[in-house]
Amino acid sequence: MSIEPASRITQRHIAIAAAALCIASLALFWPGTAMYDTVAQYRQVLSGVYDDWHPPAMARVWALLAPLGPGATPMLVVQLATYWLGLGLIAAALAQIGRARSATAILAIGLLPPFLGWQGVVLKDAQLAGALLAAIGIIGWWRLGRRPLPGAMRVLVALLLVYAVLVRANAVFIVVPLVIALASRPTHPLAKLVTGFVAVVLVLGVAPVVNHQILRAQHSGVEATQALYDLAGIAARAPDSDTTGLTRSETATVIARRCAKPFFWDPLGDEAHCGTTMTRLRALPTATLYVTLASAALHHPIAYAGHRLAHLNSTDRWLVPFHWPSAAPPAASEPNTLGLANPRVGGRAWEALTAVVVETPLGWPIAWIVVAITALAASLSRPRDPVRDLATALLVSALALEASFAVLSIASDLRYHLWPMIATAVATVLLADRLPPRRIFAVGAGTLLLVAGSGIAARVLLPQPPQTYAGMLG
Template sequence: MLWVVVLYAAFQPGLMSVDTIDQYAQGLRGVFDDVHPPLGSLLLGLSGRLVGSPWLILVGQLLLLAGSMALLVRSPDGRMRRRGLFILGAFLVVPTVWALAVILWKDVMAAAVLLGAVAALKCRRPLLALVLLMAGTAFRHNALVAALPLAIPVMAQLSRPRWRWPLRALVLAVLVAGLALTPSLINRALGASKGWAAGQLFVFDLAGIYVAHPELFPGSTLEQDISAPELARSYSPFHVGSLLLGSPDARPVLLESLPGRRDVLVREWTRVVRAQPVAYAHHRWETFRRLIGAFEGPVFFPFQVRIQPNPWGFQLPDQGMLHQWLRSGADLVKNSLLFRGWAWLGALTVLTLLSLFDVRRRPLAFFTALSGLGYGLSYLVISIGCDFRFLYWSVIATFAALALRVTGEAPASQTPSK
């Protein structure tokens, strides 16, 4: 609780990026699009209506992160409990966790509910875990990748001992289908307009290939937005934003024009990737390498540091000593291993392999590590930028899997499923 109070006092009502401000505005209006998953926008707007700012979401995600990790380190064994408390202390102190936990991002919301799902599974509450996994897939477009491994222990806890594998497989298939359908069902329920967020990925990939092979550019649908020389000036493997925002010497590719060209872009992407698979792989690797910090130079956008200008006058208490002390601590390590994604993915790889050899005794540790690892690696093919926030669940999953390995997991027969 002290952790929550300190971070709230230093960063309330929560750091807000341009995306967060857009989501908050949508939530207040009650008019949503699916570029930003509308569940997060709905909750941000609900907080605004109730208390005049999004601070309820800040407190909620902080409580869920801290409370879930506290549950994961509990153990009846005194020695294991002491080790678990050490992990909890590291979790609360490491800037990689708290410097992003105070940001009102969909990445943080998704990570918080996914961690809650892991804690619910340790406490043998599979239905609660399922609800939290569904929320995770609704908070973040690609969180399904993280939720799928955790659906397996949900199935195992829901299943009765007498059930054979065909029936268990059927239950798992239903769970997977439910998780996959959750975002679209919520979008429909909230009346979210289709913005085709994935269009940014297709533009980013095409630009990466065309910069390497400009001879392929003539005839591209992007010609109506930008010329080949402009494309070369705008493209950066660090982020698609440079293409969408444009620059003084290059016109932008208009995001709002992409939904109307969806079929054309998909066909063009398929044709160009097939023609130049090496260039595509190179573009993907260069972006992923920068995302995980495997390059010389400072980490690209390790965390948000302020509230962007907004019509509601939200400001941070950035003149306070507590805020300045915490911010200086995060700035001190923002280019260290703590914010290098390769270090966290490497740790998850080790935890996944160790847990695999012990999967019968600690299945939840294995599936949690696999969830974080698979989620991080998925950005090799879907990343549109190198923001460290994309790897936040991988960071949280590292601590969760380690806690489960150190403190153990409750035996299946200890308490009934609810």
């Protein structure tokens, strides 16, 4: 039974509000903020020469839309329109079934500074969030109303999910769990797990073919970065090892120059820092690098685990100093000569607000992980219904991506966690019509307080890190 009172808020009110919020967001962030990655992609759009360091699918879409507007504006429209479309459809579906407060809360989620702030930056992470929200909104509109999804909408959802998979390399760990969780078959959890594993492997095998053969992107060597990062991390913790692929001299340099940083892999790719040290390894075939990594991890599991856990703590922003970098969206575009302009005063003011909010637990992925686990336990304790199914799928996709970071992640930017945070917020609102079991709530709330308390203590006690990219490189 719902705990929400009846309300006069209708789908029409929600539609008007979502449209108004979309227009206001476009006005706020116009013409879109461009980061370093954005500039690199736009340069490919202008030149017609693409590589796979950045998603060629996004650059190709940008090239198609470029005649519609200058610079980043077409992609800003795409990501904000899909963002508010998805949230608006979910909110309208909730209003349709009499859950007006939850409908309003869904729209309020879209206004949370860490979410909307990053959505104003023209970037693959914002494109991913927009595509996924639009797909979930379409599914939710029909499923929450207990109606079958029309064939045309199935095609649209499929296109959005395919774009999501291609627009970020690790999106496979979002999309496949999401689809498997929503699918009616298989029904047994173990069968779903096996099906999901097979599907992930297939997508990982097909995606490079699409990028290189269909989208005609050149190889950039990006696929080797994970192996290089982990091998350097193991070598720094097991300097006497002969299994990391690094020579004793290279290992000594990695340690002396502090090349293996929990925060990100970048020093290993920067020629002025450690790039030359890794030149010999970068020249090896990618398959050889990963075979070497597997051997090194097996021979030095403690060193590998220490390296990965240090990075996981960094990217989850748990026991880190105050002002851990790369949390807030940039307030200005990366300097460029391509015509990618800066946002207006309102956009810069919003990003200044976001910079404050991301220092609170609202900007800590670890806090959202605790909420997601608690919400998933509460969801699975409910009887099956469309609300439970949609919320469970969102939470499974969020936690699957977060789990993948334990072994597949090389940087600590908050934007990489944008979808898990948004999905958890939406799922929590979906489940808010019923009180969770007391034990689940108590354990979840207690864990969240422990995580938040220890995180605050770390921020008080640890020295503040450098606040520039060059400073973090060392």
